[in-house]
Amino acid sequence: MPETNPTRRSGGGLRFVLLGCGLLLAVVAAAYVWTGIRVAATVGHLEAARDAGERAVAADGADDRGALVAAAADLTSQLAAADAAAADPTWAVAARAPMLGGDFDAVQTLARALGAALPNTEPLLAALRGDAADPRALGAALAPLSDQASHALDALGSIDTTALLPPVAAAVERTRTLLADALPALRTAAALAPLNAAVSGDEPTRILVMLQNNAELRTGGGITGAYLQITADGGTFSLDAQASSSDFTARRTPVADVPDAMTALYGDVVGRFPQNASMPADFQVTATLAAAWWQQRGGAAPDVVVSLDPVVLVSVLRVVGPVALADGSVLTADDAISRLLVEPYRTLDSDGQTALMQDAAARIFAQLTAAPSDALAWAAALSGPVAEGRISAWAADPDIAQALAAGPLGGPAARLDAAGPQAYGVWFNDGTGGKMGGYLDVGMQIASAQCRLDGRADVVVRLTMTSTAPADAATALPGDVTGRGMYGTGVGDIGTSVAVAAPPGTFLASVTKAGAPARIAQATEMGRPTSLLRVNLSPGERNVVEFRFVSADAGRADPVVVHTPLLNPIRTAATTVLDCG
Incomplete structure (x- = not known):
C-alpha cells in the first residue's frame, strides 16, 4: 500500500479552507467596495436630479420653455443613471451588511422608486420638446406619471428613517415631502389635461x-x-x-x-x-x-x-x-x-x-x-x-x-365610479328656493359590520344635519335668502333633499330620521339604487338621518363616500364598525 501522511493531508486541507475563506473575504470585500462605488454614484445622481428638479420648477414659474425642457431632460437623465446604479445585484449583499445595511437599502429604494417613473416621462419630454406642447400627449403622459409618483411615495413611506444615518434619512424625508407636495398638483394637471386638449384645437x-x-x-x-x-x-x-x-x-x-x-x-x-x-x-x-x-x-x-x-x-x-x-x-x-x-x-x-x-x-x-x-x-x-x-x-x-368622463372632472357619477365598487354617493338638493345653504352644517359618518348569517355586510350612512340660521331668520333675513316659503319650506327653515346612491346590487334595509322610519322616494339611477329623503330644519335644529343598506355580496365591506361639494365643508368622521348586538 502506498505510504500515507495524515499530518500532511490535514495541513493541506486547512490551507485549502483558509485559502477559500480568504478568497471569499476578498470577494465580499470587493463586493462591498464595488457597492460603495455604486452607492456613491447613486447618491451623486440623486443629488444632481434634485438640482435639476429645482431648475425645472424655476423655469416653469418663469414660463421659460427652453430652460424647462433642458432641466427636465437633465432630471430624467440623472434619475436613469441613479436607477441603473441601484439595479446592480451587489446591492443585495450591501443590504445585509451590519450597521449600514439599512442605509444601503434605503438609497436603493429611493433610486428605484423614482426610476420606475422614467418610462412615463418620455411622452412628456417629447411633447415639451415640440414647438408647442401637444395637450393630448401631455394628458396621456401625466396620468400614469401621477400614478407612479403615488407608488413611489408609498415605497418611501415604508422606510424607517429613525434607523438611518442622518444624511440618508434627510434625503428620504426630503423626497417624501417633495412627492407629497407635488402629487396633488400632478394629479390635478393630469385631470385638467383633457380639458386643455379640448380648448387647444386648430379651430375656434x-x-x-x-x-x-x-x-x-x-x-x-x-x-x-x-x-x-x-x-x-x-x-x-x-x-x-x-x-x-x-x-x-x-x-x-x-x-x-x-x-x-x-x-x-x-x-x-x-x-x-x-x-x-x-x-x-x-x-x-x-x-x-x-x-x-x-x-x-x-x-x-x-x-x-x-x-x-x-x-x-x-x-x-x-x-x-x-x-x-x-x-x-x-x-x-x-x-x-x-x-x-x-x-x-x-x-x-x-x-x-x-x-x-x-x-x-x-x-x-x-x-x-x-x-x-x-x-x-x-x-x-x-x-x-x-x-x-x-x-x-x-x-x-x-x-x-371619454377622457374627461374617466377622470376627476367627469362629474358626480364619474367621481363615484372612480372611488371604487364600494362607494356611496350622497347628493344634496335644496328645497327652500332661497340661499340658505350657508347656514347648513353637515356631519357625515359611514359604518359597517358583518352580522348576518349569509355573510353580507350591513352598511350605514349617517348624516347629522344642523341649521345655524339665526333664531329670527324668518324676519331678519330677506326673502331672496329665505325663499319666502314658496316651495313648502317654512320661512327661515332649510329644506334639503338628501339622496344616497348605493353600489349596484345593494339592498336598502331602512331609512330613519330622528330615529323614526322615514318616507322616501326610490329609483335606480345609472345602475345604482338611489333613495331620497326630505329633511326640514328650523333655526338651531339638528336632525340625524340614517340610510341602512345590505351589501350585494358576502364579505367584508370597506365603504367610502363621495358627496356634493357644499359651501361649508362637510365634517367627515372615520369609518366605524357597527355593533352586532
Missing part, C-alpha cells in the same frame, strides 16, 4: 361655462346662477356673452331628455328650469341640459361645457390677485364667497345681483387671461377644487369626452 372652440351657486344646493354643487360663453382660438380666449338664470323662461316641458330615474326622484322640475341643470349625477346629462338652455336663448351649440363653483373662483383669485370691480371695490380671495354669495342677496335686488355677478365674472376673466402661464401654480391652486368635485367638464369630441 366655443366653451359654455356654468357658474354654480352652492348657497342653493344641487347634486353637482349648486343652482346654475349664470352662464358664460367663451371662445378659445389659437391660445387666446374671449368672453362673448353672459346670461343670468333669470334671463331664461321656465318651460312646461323639459328642454332636453331627462332620465326617468331623475323624474322619479325629483319630479318634473329637472329639465324645466335652467337653475336645475346640475341636478343629475351624470354630468353628460347636465351638459346636455345646459347646452339646450343656451341654444334656446339663441346661443351657439357649445363644443365644451364646464361647471365651476365659487370656491374655484377663490382659487383663481389666489393666483391672479385681487380684482377691482366697477363700483370701485376690490374683490379678494378672502371675501369673494361673502361678496358674491351672501351680501348680494341681502342688499341688492335681482337686477343688482345680476349686474354684480356679471361684472365680477368679466373682470376675473380679464385678469385671468392676462396672468402669466405658471402651470405649477395653477395646478397647485386648483388641486383642492378638483379633488372636491367643484370643476366638471364635458366635450363634444368623443375621445376627449
Whole structure:
C-alpha cells in the first residue's frame, strides 16, 4: 500500500479552507467596495436630479420653455443613471451588511422608486420638446406619471428613517415631502389635461361655462346662477356673452331628455328650469341640459361645457390677485364667497345681483387671461377644487369626452365610479328656493359590520344635519335668502333633499330620521339604487338621518363616500364598525 501522511493531508486541507475563506473575504470585500462605488454614484445622481428638479420648477414659474425642457431632460437623465446604479445585484449583499445595511437599502429604494417613473416621462419630454406642447400627449403622459409618483411615495413611506444615518434619512424625508407636495398638483394637471386638449384645437372652440351657486344646493354643487360663453382660438380666449338664470323662461316641458330615474326622484322640475341643470349625477346629462338652455336663448351649440363653483373662483383669485370691480371695490380671495354669495342677496335686488355677478365674472376673466402661464401654480391652486368635485367638464369630441368622463372632472357619477365598487354617493338638493345653504352644517359618518348569517355586510350612512340660521331668520333675513316659503319650506327653515346612491346590487334595509322610519322616494339611477329623503330644519335644529343598506355580496365591506361639494365643508368622521348586538 502506498505510504500515507495524515499530518500532511490535514495541513493541506486547512490551507485549502483558509485559502477559500480568504478568497471569499476578498470577494465580499470587493463586493462591498464595488457597492460603495455604486452607492456613491447613486447618491451623486440623486443629488444632481434634485438640482435639476429645482431648475425645472424655476423655469416653469418663469414660463421659460427652453430652460424647462433642458432641466427636465437633465432630471430624467440623472434619475436613469441613479436607477441603473441601484439595479446592480451587489446591492443585495450591501443590504445585509451590519450597521449600514439599512442605509444601503434605503438609497436603493429611493433610486428605484423614482426610476420606475422614467418610462412615463418620455411622452412628456417629447411633447415639451415640440414647438408647442401637444395637450393630448401631455394628458396621456401625466396620468400614469401621477400614478407612479403615488407608488413611489408609498415605497418611501415604508422606510424607517429613525434607523438611518442622518444624511440618508434627510434625503428620504426630503423626497417624501417633495412627492407629497407635488402629487396633488400632478394629479390635478393630469385631470385638467383633457380639458386643455379640448380648448387647444386648430379651430375656434366655443366653451359654455356654468357658474354654480352652492348657497342653493344641487347634486353637482349648486343652482346654475349664470352662464358664460367663451371662445378659445389659437391660445387666446374671449368672453362673448353672459346670461343670468333669470334671463331664461321656465318651460312646461323639459328642454332636453331627462332620465326617468331623475323624474322619479325629483319630479318634473329637472329639465324645466335652467337653475336645475346640475341636478343629475351624470354630468353628460347636465351638459346636455345646459347646452339646450343656451341654444334656446339663441346661443351657439357649445363644443365644451364646464361647471365651476365659487370656491374655484377663490382659487383663481389666489393666483391672479385681487380684482377691482366697477363700483370701485376690490374683490379678494378672502371675501369673494361673502361678496358674491351672501351680501348680494341681502342688499341688492335681482337686477343688482345680476349686474354684480356679471361684472365680477368679466373682470376675473380679464385678469385671468392676462396672468402669466405658471402651470405649477395653477395646478397647485386648483388641486383642492378638483379633488372636491367643484370643476366638471364635458366635450363634444368623443375621445376627449371619454377622457374627461374617466377622470376627476367627469362629474358626480364619474367621481363615484372612480372611488371604487364600494362607494356611496350622497347628493344634496335644496328645497327652500332661497340661499340658505350657508347656514347648513353637515356631519357625515359611514359604518359597517358583518352580522348576518349569509355573510353580507350591513352598511350605514349617517348624516347629522344642523341649521345655524339665526333664531329670527324668518324676519331678519330677506326673502331672496329665505325663499319666502314658496316651495313648502317654512320661512327661515332649510329644506334639503338628501339622496344616497348605493353600489349596484345593494339592498336598502331602512331609512330613519330622528330615529323614526322615514318616507322616501326610490329609483335606480345609472345602475345604482338611489333613495331620497326630505329633511326640514328650523333655526338651531339638528336632525340625524340614517340610510341602512345590505351589501350585494358576502364579505367584508370597506365603504367610502363621495358627496356634493357644499359651501361649508362637510365634517367627515372615520369609518366605524357597527355593533352586532
